[in-house]
Amino acid sequence: MWPRSYRAGLPNTRSSLDEESACLCIPEARAWHEPDRLMTLIGDLREILGPDRVLSEPLERYLYGTDGGMARGEVIVVVLPETAGEVSDVVKAAKRHASPIVARGAGTGLAGGAAPAVPSVVVSLTNMKTIEIDLGNRTAWVGPGVINLDLSKLTRSSGFHFAPDPSSQSACTIGGNVANNSGGPHCLAEGTTTSHVLAVEIVTADGEVVLLGGPAPDPIGLDLRSVVVGSEGLLGIITRTLVKLTPNPLDVRTILAGFATMEDAVATSSGIVARGVVPAALEIMDQKMTRAVENFVGAGFPIDAAAILLAEVAGHPAAVEAEARLVEQVANENHVTSLRVAADEVERAKLWLGRKSAFGAVAQLAPDYYLHDTVVPRTQLVATMQKIYEIAERHGVLMLNVFHAGDGNLHPLVAFDASVEGQLDIVHAAMEEVARVCIEAGGALSGEHGIGLEKRDLMPLLYSEADLDAQARLREAFDPDGLFNPQKVLPAGSRCADLGRPIPAGAWL
Amino acid sequence: MTIAAAFAPFVGLAVADSGLPECDLMAAPQTIDELEQILDLASEHQLKAVIWGGGTHQGIGGRIDPDLVIATSQLNRLIDWQPEDFTVTVEAGMRVSDLEEMLADRGQMAVLPELPGAATIGGVMAAGISGWRRARYGPTRDRVLEVDLVTGDGRRVRAGGRVVKNVTGFDLPRLAVGSYGSLGVIAQACLKLWPEPSTKVTVSVADGDRALATAYRPTAVVEADGVAKVYLGGTEAEVDGQVESLDGTVVPGWFWTPAPTGAVGWSLRVPPALIRSAIERLPSGWRYQAGLGVGEIKAASVDADGAAELRAWAESRGGALVIVSGPVGLYSDMDPWGTPPPGLDIQRELIRRFDPCRVVNPGRLPGGI
Ligand SMILES: Cc1cc2nc3c(=O)[nH]c(=O)nc-3n(C[C@H](O)[C@H](O)[C@H](O)COP(=O)(O)OP(=O)(O)OC[C@H]3O[C@@H](n4cnc5c(N)ncnc54)[C@H](O)[C@@H]3O)c2cc1C
Numbered sequence: 001m002w003p004r005s006y007r008a009g010l011p012n013t014r015s016s017l018d019e020e021s022a023c024l025c026i027p028e029a030r031a032w033h034e035p036d037r038l039m040t041l042i043g044d045l046r047e048i049l050g051p052d053r054v055l056s057e058p059l060e061r062y063l064y065g066t067d068g069g070m071a072r073g074e075v076i077v078v079v080l081p082e083t084a085g086e087v088s089d090v091v092k093a094a095k096r097h098a099s100p101i102v103a104r105g106a107g108t109g110l111a112g113g114a115a116p117a118v119p120s121v122v123v124s125l126t127n128m129k130t131i132e133i134d135l136g137n138r139t140a141w142v143g144p145g146v147i148n149l150d151l152s153k154l155t156r157s158s159g160f161h162f163a164p165d166p167s168s169q170s171a172c173t174i175g176g177n178v179a180n181n182s183g184g185p186h187c188l189a190e191g192t193t194t195s196h197v198l199a200v201e202i203v204t205a206d207g208e209v210v211l212l213g214g215p216a217p218d219p220i221g222l223d224l225r226s227v228v229v230g231s232e233g234l235l236g237i238i239t240r241t242l243v244k245l246t247p248n249p250l251d252v253r254t255i256l257a258g259f260a261t262m263e264d265a266v267a268t269s270s271g272i273v274a275r276g277v278v279p280a281a282l283e284i285m286d287q288k289m290t291r292a293v294e295n296f297v298g299a300g301f302p303i304d305a306a307a308i309l310l311a312e313v314a315g316h317p318a319a320v321e322a323e324a325r326l327v328e329q330v331a332n333e334n335h336v337t338s339l340r341v342a343a344d345e346v347e348r349a350k351l352w353l354g355r356k357s358a359f360g361a362v363a364q365l366a367p368d369y370y371l372h373d374t375v376v377p378r379t380q381l382v383a384t385m386q387k388i389y390e391i392a393e394r395h396g397v398l399m400l401n402v403f404h405a406g407d408g409n410l411h412p413l414v415a416f417d418a419s420v421e422g423q424l425d426i427v428h429a430a431m432e433e434v435a436r437v438c439i440e441a442g443g444a445l446s447g448e449h450g451i452g453l454e455k456r457d458l459m460p461l462l463y464s465e466a467d468l469d470a471q472a473r474l475r476e477a478f479d480p481d482g483l484f485n486p487q488k489v490l491p492a493g494s495r496c497a498d499l500g501r502p503i504p505a506g507a508w509l
Numbered sequence: 510m511t512i513a514a515a516f517a518p519f520v521g522l523a524v525a526d527s528g529l530p531e532c533d534l535m536a537a538p539q540t541i542d543e544l545e546q547i548l549d550l551a552s553e554h555q556l557k558a559v560i561w562g563g564g565t566h567q568g569i570g571g572r573i574d575p576d577l578v579i580a581t582s583q584l585n586r587l588i589d590w591q592p593e594d595f596t597v598t599v600e601a602g603m604r605v606s607d608l609e610e611m612l613a614d615r616g617q618m619a620v621l622p623e624l625p626g627a628a629t630i631g632g633v634m635a636a637g638i639s640g641w642r643r644a645r646y647g648p649t650r651d652r653v654l655e656v657d658l659v660t661g662d663g664r665r666v667r668a669g670g671r672v673v674k675n676v677t678g679f680d681l682p683r684l685a686v687g688s689y690g691s692l693g694v695i696a697q698a699c700l701k702l703w704p705e706p707s708t709k710v711t712v713s714v715a716d717g718d719r720a721l722a723t724a725y726r727p728t729a730v731v732e733a734d735g736v737a738k739v740y741l742g743g744t745e746a747e748v749d750g751q752v753e754s755l756d757g758t759v760v761p762g763w764f765w766t767p768a769p770t771g772a773v774g775w776s777l778r779v780p781p782a783l784i785r786s787a788i789e790r791l792p793s794g795w796r797y798q799a800g801l802g803v804g805e806i807k808a809a810s811v812d813a814d815g816a817a818e819l820r821a822w823a824e825s826r827g828g829a830l831v832i833v834s835g836p837v838g839l840y841s842d843m844d845p846w847g848t849p850p851p852g853l854d855i856q857r858e859l860i861r862r863f864d865p866c867r868v869v870n871p872g873r874l875p876g877g878i
Contacts, residue, residue, distance in 0.1 A: 136782035204855070212852050215828075216829065217805050218687065218778055219829070219850060221852070274592075274593045318747040318749070318750045319747035375673075378595075378673075408594075408673065443670070448676055451678065459677070467667050476862065477855055500662040500663070
């Protein structure tokens with residue numbers, strides 16, 4: 001299907017883009033439309049990768065210009081390297097030609113992370129799919145192009161899985177997961193991607209291949225690995241990752257509870273956590289979402305409930321027993337209207353299919369959707385949800401909610417039709433208000449999808465000038481020219497030359 | 510104004526702290542504001558500063574002859590505790606033991622090192638030290654949600670947030686763990702908490718490896734000089750079920766054994782599967798405590814004989830042998846860290862942007878940076 005076309009970025013990004021390009025060393029102004037410049041770049045890339053792995057046809061370039069989010073950018077050329085050495089050569093060539101570089105996995109990101117903000121060479125890592133499993137250490141070295149679910153499938157028979165399980169796990173890559181520090185329903189107990197990464201191999205802006213971290217605990221020196229995780233392609237291109245494998249639970253129980261109000265569902269979720277139980281997952285859906293999902297996959301959700309809670313407890317059989325009882329007890333205290341425990345693996349899989357199809361189900365309602373991602377402290381969930389519904393009503397948008405209630409990670413979703421003039425602006429305005437409300441509640445701008453382009457200009461809502469400058473300094477230390485994924489995450493002007501003492505030039509230390 | 514006069518307002522109760530190194534200038538900021546002023550002054554005068562938390566891990570890394578000692582003992586306030594949210598925000602000078610004691614009242618734990626002594630939250634974070642329970646709960650870096658750093662040139666910088674899941678910006682909080690202050694002094698942090706299990710036991714077993722293979726995700730398995738202890742936590746039924754399969758001597762509660770002491774203290778880090786091999790390679794006379802399933806060994810010895818060979822082996826397997834404490838002379842005979850890691854250029858570039866006059870703990874990190 002021909003991809004949907006959007007105008008790039010948030011409203012008002014135009015001026016800030018121009019402003020920032022002034023401080024980049026990349027001569028963006030020199031048009032790529034000059035045939036000479038483009039052809040020599042393509043020639044150099046073909047020399048490295050051969051003709052088949054350099055895609056320069058207009059349709060190919062168009063297809064790689066966007067991700068799962070709203071933004072679309074301009075792709076100069078797409079390359080498909082297969083080794084870290086090839087990535088290194090590509091980076092050096094692009095740098096020589098003063099071309100920015102955007103790394104890309106499966107393109108399922110929702111923040112515009114893989115959509116170039118300025119014309120860029122797109123490095124698609126999907127051909128790098130090696131997996132080396134080390135059961136003795138409960139780890140695996142994986143290429144960035146490995147699909148998340150494939151790793152868990154491969155290790156299942158040995159009794160292990162890769163714990164981060166984004167809803168997109170059948171499509172997204174581990175490289176993308178690492179770059180976004182992705183989460184998933186089961187990250188409540190197990191932690192997000194960063195807790196499962198022991199080492200990353202990156203290609204730096206100089207084209208050097210560097211291994212950060214390692215198989216032993218507490219690698220010496222600054223923990224650069226930890227900051228490459230979640231860096232959204234701005235610090236380096238990930239060419240290999242050493243991930244932890246997690247033992248499969250001995251037993252698991254999945255409980256579906258229906259409630260007459262959203263407040264009751266949230267109170268149950270928070271009540272379970274407050275009692276000192278950390279379930280494997282605690283997911284809530286509102287009625288609009290349950291109905292969309294039921295209609296789509298027929299997961300067996302109660303469509304008369306105002307909200308449903310999907311709770312999963314997993315681990316040692318004795319613990320599962322006790323925790324399942326506690327879940328039921330807390331649900332009862334909060335006026336549960338229906339409660340069902342998945343009888344077998346088939347039923348359990350069906351419930352999870354329902355949860356993980358939520359975003360797909362929205363396609364029945366409108367051609368487009370905007371999926372938000374914010375976090376609030378768990379104690380603020382009820383009050384925040386109320387405000388979010390009010391915002392949707394005030395703006396007259398169709399909003400559905402499904403969220404990781406256990407860790408306060410909200411995903412308000414607005415279904416709309418982008419072809420209707422002015423719709424996208426209304427959606428953006430509503431979503432910006434949602435972000436403000438969450439930050440006022442002590443929350444954050446993103447829990448798992450990242451900042452990318454979508455939320456870049458909202459960063460000052462959360463961070464001071466000095467905070468943003470520190471982030472920009474960090475970026476600069478890895479990539480002084482802003483070669484990788486320029487104009488993402490940090491708003492224009494984040495780097496303040498006049499803060500603090502001057503940085504000594506030349507030799508130091 | 511003389512340097513001493515400039516610092517006079519900040520010289521306070523620190524001097525009363527025991528164990529502080531001798532130094533002409535001592536400062537004990539009472540507020541983070543004061544810490545900013547101190548570091549700004551230190552940068553202006555190009556001073557070398559040592560940051561003193563509890564003093565329990567000062568032996569790690571390159572030696573420093575400081576012009577200034579900054580004690581964090583007065584920065585020890587509780588800023589915000591949200592028990593229902595399982596987060597706590599504290600100033601860096603708070604002692605780990607005080608924090609854990611406070612949290613235990615509400616059945617919560619920060620899962621920091623088990624026998625912290627005088628160690629502070631900031632010190633444990635800066636040194637990147639984890640407890641044995643990392644086997645189940647992950648290392649200290651997984652606990653840090655938000656951090657307030659005061660950079661070497663005195664700018665207060667905040668990153669992360671007081672929520673349990675967050676990808677808003679680069680993960681400076683995790684980068685600060687193990688940074689030894691090189692990006693700035695850790696002034697305040699928000700930590701993720703865990704519920705204390707309702708039942709906790711310690712099981713002494715003859716065969717630690719077998720116990721590790723038998724137990725389902727134990728809290729920790731620690732072997733000390735040939736004797737292994739399995740730490741379990743969870744519901745009563747779960748713990749009872751696990752204990753049965755282990756075949757050992759059970760005592761209720763978690764009982765931690767102090768790390769071995771000696772003239773030289775070591776931290777040996779290897780991939781977890783190599784821990785038995787590492788134990789077997791310890792030079793004779795070395796006493797040890799090993800985290801099975803984790804790959805960390807705390808060891809003590811009378812001298813450094815055999816250490817070079819052990820280090821070479823560990824490094825060849827992707828690990829390290831780090832000096833934790835020892836006589837001053839040892840640090841000139843043997844690099845305290847071993848071979849510096851890759852990415853040293855990036856580390857340098859980072860530090861010069863956060864501590865341009867290289868004030869805080871200069872030379873302490875691997876590679877002498
Ligand atoms: C239906 C649906 C459901 C989703 N559910 C979840 C969810 O539950 N939890 C969640 O966290 N996310 C979710 N997402 C978002 C998305 O799937 C994740 O962010 C995912 O990790 C992105 O992986 P990707 O391979 O598609 O990366 P891409 O979208 O291709 O890239 C994402 C970012 O990572 C960078 N990048 C990619 N590969 C590399 C590399 N090798 N080196 C350096 N940088 C790189 C890109 O530049 C970009 O900034 C969902 C998305 C969709 C469409």
